[in-house]
Amino acid sequence: MGKILIVDDTLFMRTLLKNVLFNGGHTVVGEAVDGEDGVAKYKELKPDLVTMDIVMPKQNGIEALKMIKAFDPAAKIVMCTAVGQEQMVKLAIKSGAKGYIIKPFQAPKVLEEIKNVLSA
Amino acid sequence: MSEFEAYRGLFVAESRENHENLVRNLLLLEEGTYENTIDEIFRSLHTLKGASASMGFSTMEHLCHTMEDVFSLIRNGSAEISSDLINLLLACSDLIEQMLDDIESGGDSSQIQTGEQVTALKQWFTDQSNPSQDGTNGMEDSPVVQSNDDSPEKTGAQNGEESRPQYDMRITVAADCQMKDVRAMLVLENLDSLGTILSVHPSREAIDEGKFDGQLRLSIASDAGEEALRTAASGSEIATIEIKSAAQEEEPVPEESVDAPKTVEAEKKQTATADKTREIKNLRVDIHQLDHIMNLVEDLVINRGRLKQIADQHRIKEMDEAIAMVDRSVSELQNQMMIIRMIPLNHIFNRLPRVVRDVAQYDNKEVEFVMEGGETELDRSVMDGLNDPLLHLIRNAVNHGIESPEERKRAGKPQKGFVKISAYRDRDNVIIQLSDDGAGINVNRVKAKAIEKGLITPEAAETFTTDQAIDLLFQPGFSTADKISDISGRGVGLDVVKKAIEALKGTIRVETTQGQGSRFELLLPPTMAIVDVMIVKINGKRLGIPISSIVEVANFQRNATHRIGKGEAILLRNEVIQILWLTELVGESEHCEILIVVQYQKRKCCIPVDIVEGKQEVVVKPLSSFIGNTRGVSGVTILGDGTVVPVLDVNTLV
Numbered sequence: 037m038g039k040i041l042i043v044d045d046t047l048f049m050r051t052l053l054k055n056v057l058f059n060g061g062h063t064v065v066g067e068a069v070d071g072e073d074g075v076a077k078y079k080e081l082k083p084d085l086v087t088m089d090i091v092m093p094k095q096n097g098i099e100a101l102k103m104i105k106a107f108d109p110a111a112k113i114v115m116c117t118a119v120g121q122e123q124m125v126k127l128a129i130k131s132g133a134k135g136y137i138i139k140p141f142q143a144p145k146v147l148e149e150i151k152n153v154l155s156a
Numbered sequence: 157m158s159e160f161e162a163y164r165g166l167f168v169a170e171s172r173e174n175h176e177n178l179v180r181n182l183l184l185l186e187e188g189t190y191e192n193t194i195d196e197i198f199r200s201l202h203t204l205k206g207a208s209a210s211m212g213f214s215t216m217e218h219l220c221h222t223m224e225d226v227f228s229l230i231r232n233g234s235a236e237i238s239s240d241l242i243n244l245l246l247a248c249s250d251l252i253e254q255m256l257d258d259i260e261s262g263g264d265s266s267q268i269q270t271g272e273q274v275t276a277l278k279q280w281f282t283d284q285s286n287p288s289q290d291g292t293n294g295m296e297d298s299p300v301v302q303s304n305d306d307s308p309e310k311t312g313a314q315n316g317e318e319s320r321p322q323y324d325m326r327i328t329v330a331a332d333c334q335m336k337d338v339r340a341m342l343v344l345e346n347l348d349s350l351g352t353i354l355s356v357h358p359s360r361e362a363i364d365e366g367k368f369d370g371q372l373r374l375s376i377a378s379d380a381g382e383e384a385l386r387t388a389a390s391g392s393e394i395a396t397i398e399i400k401s402a403a404q405e406e407e408p409v410p411e412e413s414v415d416a417p418k419t420v421e422a423e424k425k426q427t428a429t430a431d432k433t434r435e436i437k438n439l440r441v442d443i444h445q446l447d448h449i450m451n452l453v454e455d456l457v458i459n460r461g462r463l464k465q466i467a468d469q470h471r472i473k474e475m476d477e478a479i480a481m482v483d484r485s486v487s488e489l490q491n492q493m494m495i496i497r498m499i500p501l502n503h504i505f506n507r508l509p510r511v512v513r514d515v516a517q518y519d520n521k522e523v524e525f526v527m528e529g530g531e532t533e534l535d536r537s538v539m540d541g542l543n544d545p546l547l548h549l550i551r552n553a554v555n556h557g558i559e560s561p562e563e564r565k566r567a568g569k570p571q572k573g574f575v576k577i578s579a580y581r582d583r584d585n586v587i588i589q590l591s592d593d594g595a596g597i598n599v600n601r602v603k604a605k606a607i608e609k610g611l612i613t614p615e616a617a618e619t620f621t622t623d624q625a626i627d628l629l630f631q632p633g634f635s636t637a638d639k640i641s642d643i644s645g646r647g648v649g650l651d652v653v654k655k656a657i658e659a660l661k662g663t664i665r666v667e668t669t670q671g672q673g674s675r676f677e678l679l680l681p682p683t684m685a686i687v688d689v690m691i692v693k694i695n696g697k698r699l700g701i702p703i704s705s706i707v708e709v710a711n712f713q714r715n716a717t718h719r720i721g722k723g724e725a726i727l728l729r730n731e732v733i734q735i736l737w738l739t740e741l742v743g744e745s746e747h748c749e750i751l752i753v754v755q756y757q758k759r760k761c762c763i764p765v766d767i768v769e770g771k772q773e774v775v776v777k778p779l780s781s782f783i784g785n786t787r788g789v790s791g792v793t794i795l796g797d798g799t800v801v802p803v804l805d806v807n808t809l810v
Binding site: 152 | 164166168169170174196198199202203205206207209210221224315334338339340346366387391392393440565
């Protein structure tokens with residue numbers, strides 16, 4: 037069970053993910069609509085884990101990930117990705133992402149990844 | 157699918173925004189604006205793809221995916237943008253719009269035929285990628301971003317590594333894992349934090365390039381111990397981990413499954429509710445719900461009036477105070493509802509560049525289109541009625557206004573025509589101006605056409621002023637276009653535009669200079685539902701006159717009236733103003749003592765009334781649903797005492 041910040045530019049994806057996380061017993065402490073917002077909310081809310089979309093306006097997920105990591109090297113960030121974005125995710129992992137979940141989201145897989153990353 | 161039914165509305169609403177963004181940026185791209193444009197297109201497509209995949213709309217997902225692939229080539233610079241490609245992509249975005257319509261009405265987008273466009277995109281893709289690339293890259297994995305690997309592979313034992321215990325590990329990624337190479341990389345990164353990886357197979361480069369078959373073999377030097385290494389390597393989608401100390405050369409450690417299904421159900425707890433109140437600052441509401449609330453507010457406004465009257469009649473002081481409080485709340489509620497219902501004009505404006513482009517392309521014209529003031533807000537009901545007239549005017553401006561490049565050259569104008577739409581708020585009104593630097597309206601041709609159509613006689617035409625002639629354009633059945641075009645034709649003329657604008661309680665005005673262009677100006681009330689009216693009485697009957705059109709209230713001196721032709725006028729402060737008797741509406745009255753001077757644009761007239769009862773905010777209900785449009789009356793309102801009172805429509809009266 038963790039406090040989670042969702043960073044995604046679409047309300048649709050945030051809502052889907054929020055419900056999955058909520059049903060898995062997690063607490064969504066905040067939602068951010070782009071990378072910049074994500075970094076700001078991370079600093080403000082200090083969540084246990086961040087789900088980070090990659091393709092976003094203003095600041096993409098990789099840049100936001102780097103900013104958060106610079107602020108808190110222990111930050112646990114799970115990338116939200118899609119088939120075809122392997123290179124992006126690899127880049128994210130090299131920059132310190134701790135996991136990834138693939139759209140379309142499958143609730144059991146999402147929850148397993150979140151749980152594993154939280155307990156690591 | 158059914159589990160996602162609840163998200164359908166949200167999906168459609170958000171996808172429409174992304175679709176709009178897509179079209180807008182495609183047009184920018186066509187004009188040669190590359191900065192951010194490609195990223196924006198990519199982002200919109202990506203979001204559309206992801207959302208449609210989540211909803212299970214595979215036809216739409218497939219289309220977006222194919223478009224995205226095309227853009228990944230453009231983005232990494234290995235393909236050029238041509239106008240053919242833009243046309244194809246716009247056609248594809250039209251399909252997306254059709255799909256969204258289909259999905260909105262309960263479908264799943266599979267009815268929309270996409271074969272032709274998808275094939276064309278794929279053809280383009282192969283054409284572009286074959287000459288430049290080695291051909292092994294399918295559409296699925298075209299490189300998106302060049303990864304700059306800043307952690308060079310550590311091969312062989314480095315200084316001091318011999319002193320640390322070494323382990324050989326064999327890690328298998330679960331067969332159903334969707335991105336095995338990414339998972340492998342995650343494992344390597346996790347192990348990196350515990351020690352030094354001495355060798356790894358497949359190599360990091362190979363994994364980076366996606367060459368990974370599911371099993372990772374590596375040796376690592378680490379002080380962390382076997383258990384810590386096992387934990388670091390384990391995680392989601394890891395099937396087996398074998399680990400042995402490099403010193404021991406015994407039989408392999410039996411495989412151990414770490415992929416024990418962790419029951420999710422057990423974790424379903426309601427602990428989250430405490431923090432749930434945070435963070436939700438915006439929400440989307442179905443417009444029908446808002447309409448319903450608006451109706452309730454309107455009822456409340458009517459009933460507030462009724463309560464006020466009762467309190468007045470019975471002179472109950474306590475009730476007066478209570479009503480004053482209710483009054484304040486109702487007014488505030490009303491204001492807030494108005495604000496909530498306001499949406500920016502961009503909702504319509506965003507579609508216009510595409511319209512201009514299509515018409516210009518069809519007519520072989522060159523047009524620069526500028527929009528300003530799209531953030532100006534209007535009530536949703538006004539917005540709904542404004543869409544078609546605006547589209548029509550825009551089409552007209554390009555189709556009839558702007559000349560062909562050759563004609564423009566001959567006239568000494570820049571080859572590219574200029575069309576501009578701007579909107580701004582002016583006190584109580586929203587003004588939308590649409591101007592072009594085209595040929596302007598040929599007044600003589602308008603007159604000739606009107607004579608030909610039998611709208612006016614040749615004699616009358618002689619006496620017509622320019623303004624009067626332009627008014628002819630708005631007559632039913634008038635069209636100056638020599639031939640009916642597919643684009644602006646459609647069988648509607650400016651008369652329909654005018655009617656639509658008037659139905660919104662707005663007005664339309666045209667200024668034109670031959671050879672230099674035309675300007676259409678729409679004046680619209682930002683909201684229609686609630687208006688300030690003056691309640692007057694004539695012949696014992698009540699009428700409402702919108703305050704916004706009243707310029708003066710004066711004493712009516714019968715002896716100051718003069719007959720002019722058929723009508724009657726009065727001299728008021730050196731101004732001759734026509735008198736408008738409302739006999740037809742309310743019957744004759746002998747006791748008219750007050751004159752209400754109303755104005756519409758530059759025309760004034762005055763209405764004699766018996767008495768003025770006061771000013772009131774009322775809800776105007778349109779007549780159209782039961783008796784059709786009546787000239788001079790915009791609707792009715794119900795006063796506090798239950799009487800139904802017509803509200804005058806000054807625009808059509810004057």
